[in-house]
Amino acid sequence: MQRPFFILSLLLISYSLFAQNKLPADTLVAQVSTQLNGSTRDLAILDIRMLSLKAHQSKPGFISEADELIIVKEGRLKVTSAGKTRVLGPGGVGLFSYGNKITLDNPGSAPADYFAFGFVSRRTGFPDSPQQTAPFLLDWTEMPMKTTDKGESRQIFNQPTHYFQKIDMHATTLNEGQVSHPPHMHRNEEIILIRSGDVQMYIGGQYHKAKAGDIVFLTSGTPHALENKTKGRCEYFALQWQP
Numbered sequence: 001m002q003r004p005f006f007i008l009s010l011l012l013i014s015y016s017l018f019a020q021n022k023l024p025a026d027t028l029v030a031q032v033s034t035q036l037n038g039s040t041r042d043l044a045i046l047d048i049r050m051l052s053l054k055a056h057q058s059k060p061g062f063i064s065e066a067d068e069l070i071i072v073k074e075g076r077l078k079v080t081s082a083g084k085t086r087v088l089g090p091g092g093v094g095l096f097s098y099g100n101k102i103t104l105d106n107p108g109s110a111p112a113d114y115f116a117f118g119f120v121s122r123r124t125g126f127p128d129s130p131q132q133t134a135p136f137l138l139d140w141t142e143m144p145m146k147t148t149d150k151g152e153s154r155q156i157f158n159q160p161t162h163y164f165q166k167i168d169m170h171a172t173t174l175n176e177g178q179v180s181h182p183p184h185m186h187r188n189e190e191i192i193l194i195r196s197g198d199v200q201m202y203i204g205g206q207y208h209k210a211k212a213g214d215i216v217f218l219t220s221g222t223p224h225a226l227e228n229k230t231k232g233r234c235e236y237f238a239l240q241w242q243p
Helices: none
Strands: 005-009 029-031 035-038 043-053 058-063 067-074 077-081 084-088 093-096 101-105 112-121 136-138 151-159 166-174 190-196 198-203 206-211 214-218 224-228 234-242
Touching: 067 077, 077 093, 084 093, 084 136, 093 151, 093 166, 112 234, 136 151, 190 206, 198 214, 198 234, 206 214
Parallel strands: 005 029
Antiparallel strands: 005 214, 035 043, 043 112, 058 101, 067 093, 067 112, 077 084, 077 101, 093 136, 151 166, 166 234, 190 214, 190 234, 198 206, 198 224
16 A cells, blocks of 8 residues: 655655655655656656756756656756747746657856656557647746735646646745645645745645655645745645646
């Protein structure tokens, strides 16, 4: 039986999360900086990396072998794919389908740190060519923002990719002391990436601390909620997919 979640702190060298297609048996607060990979109920491959480009450094163009998501943590990242080029700052997002060529450059004088997620669904019968909706490039400053009674909400994308019927991501800003919502569950697996602040995650009847840079993976049907324990606002990304 799979553990209903894991929490990653992306700080140290490397840590293997998966064994025989199962999540860890116990609560996990893993610290990594290179690569984590394995599989889940809906994903044949889940690959999570924390990467960095030095000032003015470039990463040679590569062809994505999975649907790929990039989220900038610090610095500026120049992203080129399918004839589109954008410079993304902290919180900027890039979504790419299988087969897209991606080139990354750091145009700044400080390091550019970013999260890279690779996803391959377990679903069979994939299209022969990448969907036309990707690549998707959007800076944090350009994301449409709605004020809510608890803070702010940003719907980032909700679209098909090569391996998924739909992949959805939004960002939430919570005011001090606010809770995202009452504990709830859903069929879809979910990834939460804490962008800023210190939070308390309610997961399956227990509470767990998470901070800026931490990633929380929630398996299907796991009751969960998030409370802002920061002296001020917190921000986090939420990502779900439909195989």
